Amino acid sequence: MKISTVEKNGITPEVVEMVCSLVGRIPWPERRQAMADVTNRLLDGKPRVAEDVFGWGRATVEMGINELRTGIVCLNDISKRHKPRTEDKYPQMIKDIHEIMVPQSHADPHLRTTLAYTNMTAAAVRDALLKKGWPEEQVPAVRTLSEILLRQGYRLRSVAKTKVQKKTNGQTRFSKMSMR
Known part of the structure; x- marks a missing residue:
């Protein structure tokens, strides 16, 4: 029977939670390189396993691994990705x-x-x-x-209509609804 990379390297759920928390606090593009570093050290450099274990996109992890290998940082302009109002x-x-x-x-x-x-x-x-x-x-x-x-x-919202006043014996009285 084949042993998974997670079991082989002894990665517990607590470690997974801690790594995700720490990596989530790092700004981009350093976060991508941190993901790649964790993947290289803990998961034998397997981006698909990182996707399953940590929930990171494997394309992002692969890009981070390539950045670490070559020393060239890819630039992303995330602000241009949104659709204009x-x-x-x-x-x-x-x-x-x-x-x-x-x-x-x-x-x-x-x-x-x-x-x-x-x-x-x-x-x-x-x-x-x-x-x-x-x-x-x-x-x-x-x-x-x-x-x-x-x-x-x-x-x-619908516009509230004014309450009609009731007349009794020549006097004008407000209805109970209008007094509130």
Whole structure:
């Protein structure tokens, strides 16, 4: 029967937890080289075993091993990997959304927050943008549009209607609901 690298080298779950914790505190690209060093010393330089034991990506570990072997550090610009927000890609769309939402929005009655409450849904805003001439490919989905509206300070809630006052014997009385 074949003995695994972990059993052969006597690596316990406590060691795995400690190594993952320590390596997680190291910034990139030094973290990649630390992963490679741990893999070389504890796992006989096997990136696939490191993937199984520590949960690290084997491509990352392989790159770290190559960096240690050659002495050349690969540069990664992780900040460029994210997808830009719709607001950043189409600033005119935000202006059009404000033009659509301002007539439909109401301030908080007690002025406690800066949020503008509206009874207009994100789907209705999407339809209004399409009617305004925005192409289907550029208008975001309803879920994305609702997140954009929240980031812009619009709260997608129904607007509370005012309570009707009851008149009894010529006197105006407030209903129990309006007193709260």
